[in-house]
Amino acid sequence: MTPIVFKPRPSSGWLTLGGIGFVLLVYSVAILASSISANTGLGFLWPILLMVGIGAVFIFIAAWFPTMRYVLYDDTLELIYGPLLRYKIPLAEIRGMRRRDLRMSLLSSMRLPGLALFEVTYGDVGKVKMCSTAALKGILLIETEHGLYGITPADEEGLVAAVRARTGK
Amino acid sequence: MTGIYPMAALTMLIGAACAMAYLATGSNGGRKYWPLLLLGLPLSFLVNRLVKGPLIQAVITSTGVSPSLNADSLLWFALLVLMTAPFFEELVKLLPFVLPVARRHLAQPWSGLWAGLALGMSFGLGEAAYIAYGISQAPEYQSMPSHLFTGYLFERLMVVFLHGFLTAIAAAGLALGWRRAIFNLLVAMGLHALANSGIVLNHLGWIPLAWVQAPLLLAILVAVLYFEHLRRRELAHTPSEDVPEKVYF
Numbered sequence: 239m240t241p242i243v244f245k246p247r248p249s250s251g252w253l254t255l256g257g258i259g260f261v262l263l264v265y266s267v268a269i270l271a272s273s274i275s276a277n278t279g280l281g282f283l284w285p286i287l288l289m290v291g292i293g294a295v296f297i298f299i300a301a302w303f304p305t306m307r308y309v310l311y312d313d314t315l316e317l318i319y320g321p322l323l324r325y326k327i328p329l330a331e332i333r334g335m336r337r338r339d340l341r342m343s344l345l346s347s348m349r350l351p352g353l354a355l356f357e358v359t360y361g362d363v364g365k366v367k368m369c370s371t372a373a374l375k376g377i378l379l380i381e382t383e384h385g386l387y388g389i390t391p392a393d394e395e396g397l398v399a400a401v402r403a404r405t406g407k
Numbered sequence: 408m409t410g411i412y413p414m415a416a417l418t419m420l421i422g423a424a425c426a427m428a429y430l431a432t433g434s435n436g437g438r439k440y441w442p443l444l445l446l447g448l449p450l451s452f453l454v455n456r457l458v459k460g461p462l463i464q465a466v467i468t469s470t471g472v473s474p475s476l477n478a479d480s481l482l483w484f485a486l487l488v489l490m491t492a493p494f495f496e497e498l499v500k501l502l503p504f505v506l507p508v509a510r511r512h513l514a515q516p517w518s519g520l521w522a523g524l525a526l527g528m529s530f531g532l533g534e535a536a537y538i539a540y541g542i543s544q545a546p547e548y549q550s551m552p553s554h555l556f557t558g559y560l561f562e563r564l565m566v567v568f569l570h571g572f573l574t575a576i577a578a579a580g581l582a583l584g585w586r587r588a589i590f591n592l593l594v595a596m597g598l599h600a601l602a603n604s605g606i607v608l609n610h611l612g613w614i615p616l617a618w619v620q621a622p623l624l625l626a627i628l629v630a631v632l633y634f635e636h637l638r639r640r641e642l643a644h645t646p647s648e649d650v651p652e653k654v655y656f
Contacts, residue, residue: 334654334656335655336653336655337652337655338651338652339651341433341434341435342432343433343635343638344631344635361642362642398655398656402655402656
């Protein structure tokens with residue numbers, strides 16, 4: 239069968255991510271410019287460079303936001319976020335699918351309003367491999383033999399129906 | 408009006424928004440804890456004016472010890488200054504549990520965790536206002552514009568959450584018997600003392616100014632990790648409330 243591509247539900251996650259990156263870049267450049275103009279020396283250059291680096295990484299990740307998609311093959315579901323993230327879930331390993339809201343945990347992860355990527359620890363269900371345009375609300379959890387995956391397809395019913403048609407569950 | 412007040416208003420606004428958001432997204436039925444965010448607001452003012460200040464003043468008057476903390480200060484007086492805030496503040500933050508509106512959150516084991524978090528953050532918000540009032544009374548800050556108080560904003564936001572975690576730790580033990588209650592209260596007091604130790608050690612000349620915030624950050628880190636440990640215990644003992652779930656298969 240031809241692979242089916244499912245887009246995620248729209249969100250402003252790119253704005254959150256890009257906004258943080260932009261603020262970090264502007265802030266660090268402003269500090270750098272003021273220290274140069276005031277001739278106060280560059281003894282604190284490394285934290286500024288660190289901020290520039292973090293800001294650039296945030297903007298780099300935000301730039302790939304439109305590429306997020308879920309591709310359903312005959313025997314695999316792929317969760318894709320540009321070249322940064324690619325989870326392959328064999329359909330035979332899927333035990334169940336359910337949609338629910340998740341509880342926030344304070345442990346660090348790539349989780350912002352409107353975007354969750356990579357492995358995120360949640361307060362109620364534990365670790366989830368995320369590729370979604372929401373961090374907490376309305377997450378479609380895919381339970382597999384090797385852990386949980388979290389996605390937010392725009393056509394959730396369509397994706398679930400297509401998975402069930404291929405797996406016979 | 409001095410510049411600290413707009414920054415204090417911004418701090419309290421952001422702090423309250425973050426507190427409400429975390430209670431709503433992190434806890435079980437979190438919005439029920441929102442009213443508790445009001446109860447702790449006056450407690451910082453009360454404990455500072457009615458307890459801590461008069462106690463230290465009485466000690467200074469009765470012993471004749473120098474009130475300023477420096478390299479020549481007596482060790483017992485430095486310890487008194489260091490332990491006064493942790494001891495009295497951690498106790499006073501639990502005081503609202505005598506009220507039915509807070510006490511009902513202690514009905515089940517571990518259920519005091521989130522109520523304690525709300526009360527502690529409430530205390531932190533009130534403390535931000537009290538400290539802003541203190542800063543506004545100092546002549547050297549009278550003409551300083553608001554944007555130069557960003558250090559106040561970031562420090563107070565960290566401390567709002569630290570107060571929350573400490574009171575959550577202390578309150579989590581309240582419904583688990585007196586041994587656990589005392590242990591958790593001592594943990595909260597110890598972490599509070601660690602958070603405050605940087606400034607005291609700097610005044611004594613034991614650590615440089617650059618390291619003053621290091622114990623505070625360490626205390627926040629340890630408090631977050633211990634809070635996470637307690638939160639998992641609470642989760643295992645508390646049935647889930649109103650989490651909508653649609654099971655496909």
